[in-house]
Amino acid sequence: MASFLLVCTTSLLLIILSSYIYQLLERTRSRLPPGPVPLPIIGNLLDVASKLPHRSLWRLAERYGPLVSVRIGAAVVVVVSSPSTAREVLKTHNGSITGRRPPDAWNGAGHATNSLFTLSPGRRWRELRRIGAEHLLSPRRLDGHGLRHAMRAALLDMRRRISKSATDTAAAKPVEVGGVAFETMAELMWRAMFSCGLDAATLRELHGVAREAVRLALTPNVSDFFPAVAAMDLQGVRRGMAKQVGKVYELIDQEIDKRRRAREETGGGGGIVDEQEVDLLGVMLDMWEVDEEEVDEVVMNRDTIRTFLTDVFLAAVDSIPSTIEWAMAELLQNREAMKKLKEQLNSVLGSKECVECSDVDGVPYLQAVIKETLRLHSLVPLVPNNAEDTVEIQGHVIPKGCNVIVNLWAIHHNAEVWTNPCKFIPERFLQCNKEEFNYQGTEDFEFMPFSAGKRLCLGLPLATRMLPALLGSLLHHFEWTLPKEAKENGLDMSEKLGLTLAMATPLQAMVKAM
Numbered sequence: 011m012a013s014f015l016l017v018c019t020t021s022l023l024l025i026i027l028s029s030y031i032y033q034l035l036e037r038t039r040s041r042l043p044p045g046p047v048p049l050p051i052i053g054n055l056l057d058v059a060s061k062l063p064h065r066s067l068w069r070l071a072e073r074y075g076p077l078v079s080v081r082i083g084a085a086v087v088v089v090v091s092s093p094s095t096a097r098e099v100l101k102t103h104n105g106s107i108t109g110r111r112p113p114d115a116w117n118g119a120g121h122a123t124n125s126l127f128t129l130s131p132g133r134r135w136r137e138l139r140r141i142g143a144e145h146l147l148s149p150r151r152l153d154g155h156g157l158r159h160a161m162r163a164a165l166l167d168m169r170r171r172i173s174k175s176a177t178d179t180a181a182a183k184p185v186e187v188g189g190v191a192f193e194t195m196a197e198l199m200w201r202a203m204f205s206c207g208l209d210a211a212t213l214r215e216l217h218g219v220a221r222e223a224v225r226l227a228l229t230p231n232v233s234d235f236f237p238a239v240a241a242m243d244l245q246g247v248r249r250g251m252a253k254q255v256g257k258v259y260e261l262i263d264q265e266i267d268k269r270r271r272a273r274e275e276t277g278g279g280g281g282i283v284d285e286q287e288v289d290l291l292g293v294m295l296d297m298w299e300v301d302e303e304e305v306d307e308v309v310m311n312r313d314t315i316r317t318f319l320t321d322v323f324l325a326a327v328d329s330i331p332s333t334i335e336w337a338m339a340e341l342l343q344n345r346e347a348m349k350k351l352k353e354q355l356n357s358v359l360g361s362k363e364c365v366e367c368s369d370v371d372g373v374p375y376l377q378a379v380i381k382e383t384l385r386l387h388s389l390v391p392l393v394p395n396n397a398e399d400t401v402e403i404q405g406h407v408i409p410k411g412c413n414v415i416v417n418l419w420a421i422h423h424n425a426e427v428w429t430n431p432c433k434f435i436p437e438r439f440l441q442c443n444k445e446e447f448n449y450q451g452t453e454d455f456e457f458m459p460f461s462a463g464k465r466l467c468l469g470l471p472l473a474t475r476m477l478p479a480l481l482g483s484l485l486h487h488f489e490w491t492l493p494k495e496a497k498e499n500g501l502d503m504s505e506k507l508g509l510t511l512a513m514a515t516p517l518q519a520m521v522k523a524m
C-alpha cells in the first residue's frame with residue numbers, strides 16, 4: 011500500500027512539474043507579454059489575488075510595463091494599462107477583442123444567455139444592443155417627454171425625502187448619501203420601465219437585492235479559474251446570484267403580465283394611457299408582438315425583456331449612486347471646490363424648484379467635478395474582454411481565447427498623463443479643450459470611464475444626464491457637512507469592488523435645507 015501511495019504521489023508531482031515547465035516554455039515560445047513567473051497549478055494567483063485587483067494589476071504594470079500577462083488557474087490573462095495599449099485593444103483590434111467569457115455567477119438563473127454585459131458580439135448581442143441604443147436609451151428617448159417627466163418626478167421626490175431629514179433638527183441624524191441616490195435612481199428606473207412608482211417595501215427589497223447582486227457579480231470565484239469544477243459551484247456564488255436575479259425577474263414578470271392583460275382587455279393598447287405605451291416595457295412589448303408574428307426573427311421575448319430590464323436597472327442603481335457618493339465625499343473634504351460649485355449652481359439655477367438635465371449643461375464646474383470623480387474613482391476599473399482571434403500588440407502576441415483586461419483605473423492614474431493623479435482636482439478638466447475629454451472614449455484614450463469602441467457603455471446617455479442633475483439637485487437645495495466624527499477622524503475613503511467600485515464605508519453626511 012505504501013509503495014502504491016509513493017508511486018501515485020511521485021506521478022502526480024511529475025505531472026505538475028512537467029505541466030509547469032511546459033507553461034514556462036510555452037510562454038517564452040508564444041511571445042506573450044512579460045509578467046511574473048507562474049507557480050504550478052495556481053499560476054499567478056498570489057500576484058493578483060486581492061480585494062482590489064485593479065490596484066494589484068496596476069502594481070504589476072509598474073514592474074513589467076503596460077502589457078502584462080499572468081496565468082490564473084487554467085486561464086491566460088493579458089492586462090492593458092496605458093493609453094497607447096488601450097488604443098490597440100479598443101480601436102485598432104476592437105473587432106477581434108470584444109468577446110466575453112461571463113463569470114460563472116452570471117449563469118445563475120440563465121442570466122448570461124441574454125445579458126448584454128456577457129453576450130459575445132454575435133448577432134444576438136448586435137440586435138439587442140441596437141434596440142437598446144436606438145429605442146430604449148437613446149438621447150432622443152431620454153430627452154422626450156415621458157422620460158424627462160420621470161426624471162423630474164424622481165428628483166422632486168428626492169428633494170422631499172431629504173427635506174424631512176433636513177428640517178428635523180431636534181433629532182438631526184446623518185443621511186446616507188448613497189441610499190438617497192439609490193432610492194432616486196430606483197424610482198426613476200421603475201417609472202421609465204413601467205410608468206409606476208415603487209412602494210416602500212419593494213424599494214427596500216430591491217435595495218437588498220441590488221447590494222447582494224452587485225457583490226456577487228464579480229466575486230472572485232474558483233469556478234472561473236478552474237472550469238473543471240464549475241458545475242459544483244463550490245462557493246455557492248451562482249446559486250446566490252440566481253436567487254437575487256430571480257427576485258427582480260419576479261417583479262418584472264408581474265409588470266409584464268399586468269401590461270399584457272391590460273393590452274388584451276383593451277384590444278392591443280387602446281385605452282391604455284399614453285405614458286405606459288412609451289415606457290421601456292411598452293416599446294419592448296410592441297417588438298415582442300411583432301416578433302411573435304415573424305417567427306424567424308425572434309429577438310424579443312419574455313426572457314430578453316426581463317434580462318434587459320434587470321441589467322439596466324441594476325447598472326443604473328449601482329453606478330450612478332456610487333458616483334454621487336464619491337463626488338460628495340470629495341466635495342465634503344474640499345470646501346473650496348464645494349463653495350465654487352454651489353456659487354455656479356446658484357447663479358445658473360437661481361430659485362428653480364427642480365434641477366433638470368438641460369439646466370446643468372451650463373454649469374462647467376459641475377461637469378468638471380463629475381469627470382474628475384469618474385477619473386479618480388473609475389467606477390468600472392477593469393473591463394474584461396476575450397480575444398476572438400490572435401493579434402499582435404506592440405511586438406507581443408495575444409493568443410486567441412486569451413482574456414484581455416483593460417485597466418481603466420490604471421490609465422486614469424497614469425502619472426505621465428495626469429499631474430498629481432491621486433488628487434481630486436476638477437480644474438484639470440476646465441483647463442483643456444472641451445472636446446479633448448468628452449465621455450465617448452477620447453482619441454488619445456486617456457480618459458474613458460465608460461470605456462470605448464464597440465462595447466462603449468450603453469447607459470452613457472442616461473448617466474451623463476442623471477449624474478449632473480442628481481448632484482446639482484443635492485447641492486443646490488441643501489447644505490451638506492461631514493458628521494462630527496468624520497470631521498475629527500477623517501473620512502474613510504477605502505474602496506470596495508462589486509459590479510462597480512464603491513465606498514467601503516457608506517458616506518454619511520449632515521444636511522440642512524437652504
Ligand code: HEM
Pocket residue numbers: 126127128139147321322323325326329330333384389390393394459460461462464465466467468469470472473
Ligand atoms: C457612472 C455610470 C456608469 C459608468 C462609469 C459605466 C461604465 C461602463 C463600462 C466601463 C462598461 C464596459 C464597456 C466595455 O465592455 O468596454 C459599461 C458597459 C455597460 N453599461 Fe455602463 N456605466 C455606467 C452607467 C450605466 C447605466 C446607467 C446603464 C444602464 C442604464 C449602463 C449599462 C451598461 C450596459 C448594458 C453595458 C454593456 C454594454 C455591452 O457590453 O455591449 N451603464 N459601462
